[in-house]
Amino acid sequence: MTSAQTSPSTSSFAFLKGHGTENDFVIVPDPEGALELSADSVARLCDRRAGIGGDGLLRVVRSAAHPEARSMADEAEWFMDYRNADGSIAEMCGNGIRVFARYLEHAGHVTAGDVAIATRSGVKQVHLAKTGDVTVSMGRARLPEGGATVTVDGRSWPARNVNMGNPHAVAFVEDLDHAGDLLSVPPFAPASVYPDGVNIEFVVDRGPRHVAMRVHERGAAETRSCGTGACAVAVATARRDGADPAESGAPVTYTVDVLGGTLVITEHPDGEIEMTGPAVIVAEGRIEPGLLTGSTGDATGDQTAVA
Numbered sequence: 001m002t003s004a005q006t007s008p009s010t011s012s013f014a015f016l017k018g019h020g021t022e023n024d025f026v027i028v029p030d031p032e033g034a035l036e037l038s039a040d041s042v043a044r045l046c047d048r049r050a051g052i053g054g055d056g057l058l059r060v061v062r063s064a065a066h067p068e069a070r071s072m073a074d075e076a077e078w079f080m081d082y083r084n085a086d087g088s089i090a091e092m093c094g095n096g097i098r099v100f101a102r103y104l105e106h107a108g109h110v111t112a113g114d115v116a117i118a119t120r121s122g123v124k125q126v127h128l129a130k131t132g133d134v135t136v137s138m139g140r141a142r143l144p145e146g147g148a149t150v151t152v153d154g155r156s157w158p159a160r161n162v163n164m165g166n167p168h169a170v171a172f173v174e175d176l177d178h179a180g181d182l183l184s185v186p187p188f189a190p191a192s193v194y195p196d197g198v199n200i201e202f203v204v205d206r207g208p209r210h211v212a213m214r215v216h217e218r219g220a221a222e223t224r225s226c227g228t229g230a231c232a233v234a235v236a237t238a239r240r241d242g243a244d245p246a247e248s249g250a251p252v253t254y255t256v257d258v259l260g261g262t263l264v265i266t267e268h269p270d271g272e273i274e275m276t277g278p279a280v281i282v283a284e285g286r287i288e289p290g291l292l293t294g295s296t297g298d299a300t301g302d303q304t305a306v307a
Helices: 039-046 094-106 227-240
Strands: 013-020 023-029 056-062 078-084 113-119 122-128 133-140 148-152 155-163 167-172 199-207 210-217 221-223 252-258 261-267 272-278 280-287 302-305
Touching: 013 094, 023 039, 023 094, 039 056, 056 094, 078 094, 094 113, 094 122, 094 133, 094 227, 094 272, 094 280, 133 227, 148 167, 155 227, 167 227, 199 227, 210 227, 227 252, 227 261, 227 272
Parallel strands: 023 056, 078 113, 167 199, 210 252
Antiparallel strands: 013 023, 013 280, 056 078, 113 122, 122 133, 133 272, 148 155, 155 167, 199 210, 210 221, 252 261, 261 272, 280 302
């Protein structure tokens, strides 16, 4: 910890809670990068019984104040320091960046319209619509060579390897119940395809260019939604259906149902993928320092709901 940083174990600090299609996040405003949040601290904050509860944590830092984002500061004022619920660092989160943008608007840092946000997978362009939906330019999908086989309860399926700045394995199944409880990582092979772990999506068809999915997120178990996963699913489904905008010159749009709602994914001829969906701030308050050390019993911060 540098002299400019503050240990969250000795003083209270602000938080908010938000979700995008029920993929929920603890939001920690830290504009000047003054807080040092360990992996254990993040895991305690995301604990649904002893903490605030969330699928992950969004630390809001000015790009110029974070060593991983300083090179992007000229393009994007704000950096999304995203952590999984277990405290591990992640490259990108599609639902998270929509909630991050909604927080920036809520806090008065930006207004409706376009905003650039720095992430570990580069600068992302976000549009805050006055209707409430948020559209994110998610970048281009990479389709690495070599897939995997995913197995649950004796059933196995081939999984398409799609990278959206983070790794995904997309398996098409007959019934979403075949994914099992998704409390633990579904076995996949060969392990060498995903040396750093993987997000695994199970997908069924709902209609023309309309699918539904369940997902086991790396570091978080099953979540109600996964934005990068929905993009990976849309791309994998398009290729399965013989659609490739780079070849046809026409964009392709898929509706993707997740447990927490619906996302609309469009892949453009230049490869750029846009995701549109809701983002909501639901509560804010202060986190008591004892929460991070486990010394406050059932303390979970002073949460004040906001309409």
